[in-house]
Amino acid sequence: MVKAVVAGASGGIGQPLSLLLKSCPLVDELSLYDVVNTPGVAADLSHISTPAKVTGFLPKDDGLKQAFTGADIVVIPAGIPRKPGMTRDDLFKINAGIVQGLIEGVAAHCPKAYILVISNPVNSTVPIAAEVLKRAGCFDPTKLFGVTTLDVVRAETFVAGISGERDPAKTTIPVIGGHSGETIVPLFSQAKPSVNIPADKMDALVNRVQFGGDEVVKAKEGAGSATLSMAYAGYRFAEKVLKAVKGEKGIVEPSFVYLPGVSGGDSIAKTTGCDFFSVPIELGPNGVEKAIDVVSSANENEKKLLEACYTGLKSNISKGIEFVQNPPQK
Known part of the structure; x- marks a missing residue:
C-alpha cells in the first residue's frame, strides 16, 4: 500500500498534480492537504474510476x-x-514559512517519507527542509528531493524542436545546478543519443531552458505561471521514485539533493563548492542510491555557465539555511 500526499493540493500546480497521481496505478491512497478547498478537490477527484x-x-x-x-x-x-x-524577498519569506511548517508536519507525522519539494525558490526551500529535519533528528538525505524535472522536460522539448525528434522524452539531457535562471545548466554535450545543435542556436537554447518560466508568465499575460508543465514534471519525478521503491532498477533523473549525504556526492560537492546541487541521481528502494558526476565532463562553454551557477546557488542555499537558523522578525 502506498500513501501519497500532496501538500498545497488546491493550487495551480496542486490540482493537476493531484489529478495525475489519482491516475497513477502505483498509488493506493491519495491524501490532499491545503488551507482552502481541499475537501472539494478530493470529492471531485474521488469520482474518477481509478x-x-x-x-x-x-x-x-x-x-x-x-x-x-x-x-x-x-x-x-x-x-x-x-x-x-510584492518583492521577491516578500515572496521568499512567505513561501519559506509555508515550507518550514509543512516539513515540521512531515517530521512529526511521517518522518520516513520521501519528500519532493516543488515550492519555489527550490534552491532555498530544500536547504530549509534539510535544516528543519536535522533539528527534528530525522534528516535522511537519500529521501529529500528538490524537483528540478521541469528544467529537464523543457530541455528535452526545446531540443526536439531543433532536432525534429517526434518524442522529446526519448532524448536524455542532464540539466544540473539549481532551479532558477542562471543556476540552471543544461549539458547538451552529454545528451543521449547525441544531438547536433547549430552553434548559432546554442545561446538562445540555453537561455530558453534557463528562463522558460518567463515565457509562460508572459504568454499568460501575468495571470499565472508554469503550473501545468510543473505538475507534469512533479508527477514524472514522483512516479520514478515510486517505481524505484517497487524495485525497478536503473532509474536515473536529475534532482536537487544534499550531496554530502548521498553516495558519490562528496566529490561533486568539492568540485562545485555547493552542498546542495542538482545532478542525475540513481534511484533505488531507499531513495538516492548514488549521485552521478556529470560536472567533470562538462565542455568549456558549459563550464562557463557553471561558474555563474555556483555563485548564485551558494547565495540561495545560504539564504535558506539562514531563514531557519535566524528566523526573520515578524
Whole structure:
C-alpha cells in the first residue's frame, strides 16, 4: 500500500498534480492537504474510476496530522505566486514559512517519507527542509528531493524542436545546478543519443531552458505561471521514485539533493563548492542510491555557465539555511 500526499493540493500546480497521481496505478491512497478547498478537490477527484482512494484535509480538526500520518511520499507544491507590488524577498519569506511548517508536519507525522519539494525558490526551500529535519533528528538525505524535472522536460522539448525528434522524452539531457535562471545548466554535450545543435542556436537554447518560466508568465499575460508543465514534471519525478521503491532498477533523473549525504556526492560537492546541487541521481528502494558526476565532463562553454551557477546557488542555499537558523522578525 502506498500513501501519497500532496501538500498545497488546491493550487495551480496542486490540482493537476493531484489529478495525475489519482491516475497513477502505483498509488493506493491519495491524501490532499491545503488551507482552502481541499475537501472539494478530493470529492471531485474521488469520482474518477481509478483505484486510489482520495481524502482532503484542511488545517482545522488536526487536518495536517490526519493528512500526513502514514505517508510514504509527500509532494509539496504549496506556496503563493508573486503578486503585484510584492518583492521577491516578500515572496521568499512567505513561501519559506509555508515550507518550514509543512516539513515540521512531515517530521512529526511521517518522518520516513520521501519528500519532493516543488515550492519555489527550490534552491532555498530544500536547504530549509534539510535544516528543519536535522533539528527534528530525522534528516535522511537519500529521501529529500528538490524537483528540478521541469528544467529537464523543457530541455528535452526545446531540443526536439531543433532536432525534429517526434518524442522529446526519448532524448536524455542532464540539466544540473539549481532551479532558477542562471543556476540552471543544461549539458547538451552529454545528451543521449547525441544531438547536433547549430552553434548559432546554442545561446538562445540555453537561455530558453534557463528562463522558460518567463515565457509562460508572459504568454499568460501575468495571470499565472508554469503550473501545468510543473505538475507534469512533479508527477514524472514522483512516479520514478515510486517505481524505484517497487524495485525497478536503473532509474536515473536529475534532482536537487544534499550531496554530502548521498553516495558519490562528496566529490561533486568539492568540485562545485555547493552542498546542495542538482545532478542525475540513481534511484533505488531507499531513495538516492548514488549521485552521478556529470560536472567533470562538462565542455568549456558549459563550464562557463557553471561558474555563474555556483555563485548564485551558494547565495540561495545560504539564504535558506539562514531563514531557519535566524528566523526573520515578524
